[in-house]
Amino acid sequence: MSATLTAAAPTANNLGNALEIRGLVKEYAAGKPVLKGIDLSVAAEGITAIIGPSGTGKSTLLRCINRLVEPTRGEIRLRGTELTGLRGKELRLARRRIGMVFQEYNLVERLTVMENVLSGRLGYVPLWRAWLRKYPEADIQRAFMLLDAVGLPEHATRRADALSGGQRQRVGIARALMQRPEILLADEPTSSLDPRTAVEVLELLARLTAAENVPVIINIHNVELAKRYARRIVGMSGGSVIFDGPPEDLRTHHLQAIYGGEDWL
Amino acid sequence: MNSMTSPSFSGDPVAPLRREWTRHTPGQRLSRFAVWLCCVAAVVWAVRSIDIIPEFLADAPEQMADLLIRMWPPNVAHYYPEVHHALIETLHIATLGTLFCFVLAVPLALMAARNVCTIRPLNVAAQFSLVASRSVNSLVWALLFVAIFGPGAAAGVFAIAFRSVGFVGKLLSEALEETSHGPREALRAAGASWGAEMLKGVWPQVQPAFWGIALFHWDINVRESAVLGLVGAGGIGLVLDDAINFFQWDRVSIVLLAILAVVLVAEVIVTRLRSRLL
Numbered sequence: 001m002s003a004t005l006t007a008a009a010p011t012a013n014n015l016g017n018a019l020e021i022r023g024l025v026k027e028y029a030a031g032k033p034v035l036k037g038i039d040l041s042v043a044a045e046g047i048t049a050i051i052g053p054s055g056t057g058k059s060t061l062l063r064c065i066n067r068l069v070e071p072t073r074g075e076i077r078l079r080g081t082e083l084t085g086l087r088g089k090e091l092r093l094a095r096r097r098i099g100m101v102f103q104e105y106n107l108v109e110r111l112t113v114m115e116n117v118l119s120g121r122l123g124y125v126p127l128w129r130a131w132l133r134k135y136p137e138a139d140i141q142r143a144f145m146l147l148d149a150v151g152l153p154e155h156a157t158r159r160a161d162a163l164s165g166g167q168r169q170r171v172g173i174a175r176a177l178m179q180r181p182e183i184l185l186a187d188e189p190t191s192s193l194d195p196r197t198a199v200e201v202l203e204l205l206a207r208l209t210a211a212e213n214v215p216v217i218i219n220i221h222n223v224e225l226a227k228r229y230a231r232r233i234v235g236m237s238g239g240s241v242i243f244d245g246p247p248e249d250l251r252t253h254h255l256q257a258i259y260g261g262e263d264w265l
Numbered sequence: 266m267n268s269m270t271s272p273s274f275s276g277d278p279v280a281p282l283r284r285e286w287t288r289h290t291p292g293q294r295l296s297r298f299a300v301w302l303c304c305v306a307a308v309v310w311a312v313r314s315i316d317i318i319p320e321f322l323a324d325a326p327e328q329m330a331d332l333l334i335r336m337w338p339p340n341v342a343h344y345y346p347e348v349h350h351a352l353i354e355t356l357h358i359a360t361l362g363t364l365f366c367f368v369l370a371v372p373l374a375l376m377a378a379r380n381v382c383t384i385r386p387l388n389v390a391a392q393f394s395l396v397a398s399r400s401v402n403s404l405v406w407a408l409l410f411v412a413i414f415g416p417g418a419a420a421g422v423f424a425i426a427f428r429s430v431g432f433v434g435k436l437l438s439e440a441l442e443e444t445s446h447g448p449r450e451a452l453r454a455a456g457a458s459w460g461a462e463m464l465k466g467v468w469p470q471v472q473p474a475f476w477g478i479a480l481f482h483w484d485i486n487v488r489e490s491a492v493l494g495l496v497g498a499g500g501i502g503l504v505l506d507d508a509i510n511f512f513q514w515d516r517v518s519i520v521l522l523a524i525l526a527v528v529l530v531a532e533v534i535v536t537r538l539r540s541r542l543l
Contacts, residue, residue, distance in 0.1 A: 066454050096456030106447035110469040119465050123456025130461055172451075179455055 016079075018044040018183050018215045019065065024074035026060050034060050036239040038074070042183070047206060047216045049230035051223055053259050057239045058219040062185045065217075066098045067091060079182060096123030099181030099214070101205070103188035105168040107175075109161040113152060116160050116171050117143040120178025139178070146174040149208055166197035173205055177212060184209055186218040190225065198222070202229050223255065336518035343516050344523065348504055352523050355500035358418055358493065359486040362425025366486075367479065369430045374437035381441050381467070391434070398431030403489050407498035418499035425486050425493070433482055440474035441467065476542045480535045487531045491524045 019042040026035040034057040042048050050058045063069035065076055067083060076083045078097060086094050099120075107116045121139050122130055129135060135143075147153050150170035155163065160171060169189060176184055186205065190198035206229050209216050220226045226233055227247035235243030235250070235258040243254045256262050277283075289297065376382045376391035401409075407424035414420045449466040457465070494502020501520060508516035 068450060068454055092456045092458060094456075095454060098454070100451065100454040102447065102451060104447055106451035108448040108452075108466060108469050110472065111465070115465075119452055119457070120455050122452055122458075122461040122465060127458065127460045127464065131464055175451070175455070 016044055017041045018079060019217075020075070020077040021065075022075040022077075024061070024064060024076065025072045026057070026064055026069065027072045033072070034239050035064070035071075038239075038241060040234065040241065040244075042215055042217055043232075045210075045213060045215050046231040047209070047218060047229055048232045048234060049226035050217065050219050050234045050236060051221070051226050051258060052236035054221075056236050058236055059187050061236075062100075062187050062217060062219060065183075065185060066095050066100060092123055096179050097182045099176030099179050099184040101169070101172050101176050101184065101186040101189045103191050105165070105172045105192075107160040107168055107171055110159060112157050112159055113147070113163070113171050114143060114156040117146060117174045117178055120175040123179065143174070143178060146177055146208075150174045150204060165193050166201060169193065169197075169201050170204065173201070173208065177208060177214070180212075181214055184214050184216045186216060186220075188219050188221065191221055198225065223250075332514065335514035338515065339518040339522055340513070340515035341519060343519050348501065348520055348523055351494070351501040351504045352527060354418055355490045355494075355502075356487065356527070358421040358425060358490040358498075358500050359483060361422045362490065363429060363479065363483045363486050365422060365426035366429035366433055366482070369426065370434040370437060373430065373434040374441060377434065377438035378441035380444070380446070381463070391438075395431045395434040395438075398427055398434070400431075401428070403428035403493065404496055407493045407496045411497045416497035416499070421490055421493045421498035421500055424498055425490055428489070429482050429486060433478055436478045437471070437475065440471045440478070444470040473542065477539060480538055480542075484528075484531050484535045488524075488528055491527075 019040070021038055021040040021042075024035055024038040024040075025033050027033045038061060050061065052058050060069055064071040065078075065083070067086070071084055074084065078094065081094060081097075083094055108119065111119070115133070118135050118139060119130075121135060125135060125139070144153070144156070147156055150173055152167060152170055152174075155167065160168060163171065169192075172189070184205075189205065190201055193201060202225055205216065205218075218226075218230070227250065230247060233243065233245065233247050233250050234241055235254060237258050237260075242257055243250065252265055255265060373391045373395060376387050377395060379388055382388060382391075403424050406427045407420055410420035410423040410427075414423070444467050448470070449462050452462045452466045490500050490502075491505075492502045494500045494504065495506050497503070501524060505517065505520045508514075508520060
């Protein structure tokens, strides 16, 4: 699967861009920007990996897209919808079009796997349905389908806190896909997992998002994994994009520029 | 705090390299000593100012023995119907008071928790009312409500409710503030409304604490409501007060035994339910 993805990398996308970021600036403290004017267009398919040292604003960038973090300046368009100005209900309607997978999974520990997956629909179903756990039949069928797809069909009724890290992240992926998102943001989805599980989870993420035609932006520390699964690598350092290109173009001097130093290479 | 001082050179060539480590700086040591001194002074002052009458103190064991002899045997015949009905009323006061307290405490707790309600003045207002509720003893609340509703169980219910709000509200708001932010963030990212975020992201996290607090406070309120009758707010305290006023010590003992039995049963029920729910 990964082979086909990387092989397809050089082809120009013909679906237009899913996401357009223009001049994005985020300052947590005035005058000290964490993001210094990011310009980024993300194609409507395939995985874009963002690499860079800790504290360089990768996570902030992702969180600005779904407005978990409020951007200071700039534009973010999701298939033509300007996201930066949205408030209240409009913001919620936009957020449900954007799936997110977290480093610490962020499942609701005391709920069952099934309810965690179904909670991906909370942007769609009315509150009373969520309260009474009367999710629409179609949602339940899709949740079962996704649980099959992530390889946890027999875990539907187990509580999320009974799962291992890898299993939890699979539930996290199922929950995000439950939204039928137009784009998926993954913030260090494998950093809490052991190397083998990390590969399995990434493999799964790549396969499912390719099958559903969902473009993915992934923050990742592991450069090898990034090169293996992404069709495009974005290298960030000090709040700016300093490399942007296909994985095969990423050279040692790029990595030195991104992470600094050379002893580690 | 650590303090490091470099000792003066004294012929030993490695002395300048040797570093000293002490747990406290001299200033800290001095202030710790001052705190101890204050504590001792407070105890001495307290003992000297409460005016213990030595004769009464010496007399106490004798008086206590006398009281116990008068209490024995308990007047079992007195239990039904008077004590029994008062006991049931006490349980009703405790239960209704606890329910009513939650009606008041849940909104206040949501308002007081800083991660739920981000409007600072509301946080402060809610925290202030919770502290205000706690600062008044349940007997004082009962006196107030007896003045409003007249003597009887209604005053007791309100007294219990208004007293418990402070504790329940504070414990609930602390439970809310301890919830992890991650699941809420995930639901928000999925486009969930505030209500859905609370219902599916926060409530499952505070649920065990909620039931624990509810049971624990019902248990406390059973004991609290037993004394409310002393100020006319209904329940078994009324019977106890009458018996004491008429020096009917055998009746006093049956009332005390009844209260003990109820508290024990409540304890067992609460422990069982807790282990089931958590």
